[in-house]
Amino acid sequence: MFEFMTIRELYEMIQSQNHVELDSIEYVQLQGWVRTNRCNGKLGFIEFNDGTYFRNAQLVYMSELKNFDEVSHYRSGCALTVTGKFIQTPDGKQPFEIQLTESILEGDCDEDYPLQKKRHSFEYLREIAHLRPRANTYYALFRVRSVLSMAIHEFFQDQGFIYVHTPLITGNDGEGAGEMFKISTTSKEHSEEFFGKEAYMTVTGQLHVEAFAMAYRDVYTFGPAFRAEYSNTPVHASEFWMIEPEIAFADLNDNMNLIEDMIKYCIDYLLENAPEEMKFFNDMIDHEVNNRLNMLLNSEFKRMTYTEAIDILLKSGVKFENKVEWGMDLNREHERYICEQVVHGPVFLTDYPKDIKAFYMRLNDDGKTVAACDLLVPEVGELVGGSQREERYDVLKKRMDEMGMAQENLQWYMDLRRFGGCKHAGFGLGFDRFLMYLTGVSNIRDTEPFPRTPRNLNF
């Protein structure tokens, strides 16, 4: 008799050193895919993966096997159901192997399988997005993407935050963050505007989630957003996922505490729940991964005003490519200098000039700056952007007037200030970029299952 097992179960059992349980396993059945297969005519080895664990199981087959010849010709990619004897090999490269007693071909793999044993470039693998989750880097990455998603949900839900599905179709074309996609219907019958007005794909859920913070206190969104920017860079995608929490009765300091807590929670969670994958990233993709995660975990995130940062940059004596002056938007070189040369760790810059920030950020008493906070991290620069929101109706309206914003579509948002509005704050974290930062993967096209970028809509 055999037991159906997953490769994860076998590895976890071995790691737990549960000898009673381990010794009770004689024959196991596995289902999965051939990664590699080699055979010397009498003895063969299959590296086998079933999708449940980062590491493979080694299948061993000998000429006694009924369909030895067939098995020896299995190509990479084949789907199998196998049964075999479970043998612990504590001195081997792998802690166990399976000596096959039966192998059934569930799905053959054609000869032109584009994912051969050799190392492929990321560029090549992007061309086969439907198959690349089977390649080591992506196999690790998309599991980490799933684990990190769950970390986000658990972090917020454990603290009583309400998850809000803010709408993706919006009538507001002025949410203030870049070019938008326009949507229309293909139906001839209803060729007038489907919604009775122009419709766009949202760039942020923030405005909508603020309404929910005024009912539930602590809320968050976690969903897709869109930008129709024609930017072919490693950090821009037309579709990406965003995390946008909003907290009521809270100011900029509460907001920064929340950001710091969330980041540390996520890192702990990843190290706990995807240790094999995180080790892979450190070994194979970016040797700084472990150092970076430890640095973040062990740092107290510093706080510094924008004005202090400008002073430091001016006094630094460094010749930056972009000239430093108060009122400018900081470039990546400035942000990295502050993090890497001054603070030597993560730092929140706060209180930016109002003219370079969004209309909804709370005006400080100086009349010149707003209660914004950007988290800067070494190597990357800005990772998170947040702010305390303007809760004073008159101040908000004046700001929108100054910026020439159409207000009729946003009257509901402004009215939140007239009906029991209170101080509140929130932030936005681009999930895909966060994933890049934590894994060391350097192109956003590699972090998304089927990335959408300009002139790229295959699959």
Place this chain on the structure above:
Amino acid sequence: MFEFMTIRELYEMIQSQNHVELDSIEYVQLQGWVRTNRCNGKLGFIEFNDGTYFRNAQLVYMSELKNFDEVSHYRSGCALTVTGKFIQTPDGKQPFEIQLTESILEGDCDEDYPLQKKRHSFEYLREIAHLRPRANTYYALFRVRSVLSMAIHEFFQDQGFIYVHTPLITGNDGEGAGEMFKISTTSKEHSEEFFGKEAYMTVTGQLHVEAFAMAYRDVYTFGPAFRAEYSNTPVHASEFWMIEPEIAFADLNDNMNLIEDMIKYCIDYLLENAPEEMKFFNDMIDHEVNNRLNMLLNSEFKRMTYTEAIDILLKSGVKFENKVEWGMDLNREHERYICEQVVHGPVFLTDYPKDIKAFYMRLNDDGKTVAACDLLVPEVGELVGGSQREERYDVLKKRMDEMGMAQENLQWYMDLRRFGGCKHAGFGLGFDRFLMYLTGVSNIRDTEPFPRTPRNLNF
């Protein structure tokens, strides 16, 4: 000295009967919103909610309070920070009250606040979607929406499923489930097609998630989908959330087991994590809620083929509005008859005629039916639709040819069958409709934070 507390913490402490802890609380501080305020000139009562719990806290204030007059004039909706003495009132309507020693107005509420104490119609409340989360029904509903979301994630993640963010922008206009929205860029500079081809908003993540099932075995999506149908009904929205799991090395029976397990898990989770809200729905919205949930929890979901169902309908002697014949798509009246009059509970109908089902469903050996399963439930009819997928390349291609489907955009999907494809199955559950069913709320416009429907894109 006082302690900052939430209303949830106070209720949970009282429910846990932790007298040592309870007796140690003397003064507390709360932050939240006035639901109602009444005062007889000497003594006043505020029903107060802070967003953390379904029930309110009662605040009591007396003429000794410094700003008694101001407090007595607080309108519904005002945001406050209050401090007061915590008094247990085990014989009262509420288990505790707070005798105010201080009250600070954080945010005033204008006189034209549209959410007054009286009972408002759902139609009216839909017109103030930015404020309605503060009204009891929506306040309960959107918390339950959040709790149910987390139930879904925990159910799948606990079993090792990988969460996949399938793309929302797609180049496939033939995913086979209704009218699609078309997207374009508003940029003049890039007025040619942004993606180099026509782009649409997806109607399903299934095709994409199948690629991931061939790497990870068990996967799921949970995200938005879109339909450009001009249907003004209580169950159609232009934007909605879908759950789409996909399991490899699995057939239709495994799929039905997964559906049944998921539904029961979600119900248990809701009753455990949102008991106050679920009681509210049963008391105030639909007296069948408790019965329905218990019925689902305690039923073994039956299974019956489509052909058997047609026989039963033909022999029933009932005069249906829509004539019954083999090959027809069942109408709601037929589905309800089978559930309510024949099975008296939930039932999977399986093996539907291929001509009324999607191209990707596995052809049965009879050549006429496919391995589909629709879960029918009393009162509603179809709640979930799933199938085993066609894993045989030639059979799939023949089917697509017969249906006249353009294949060039779906070659990658077909190729999954050439490269280690194995038997697999999955299903789709409309999250918003599931939420309607579990709470008894009868219009999808009431289950979504900011619903999008034809000619309706306010907010």
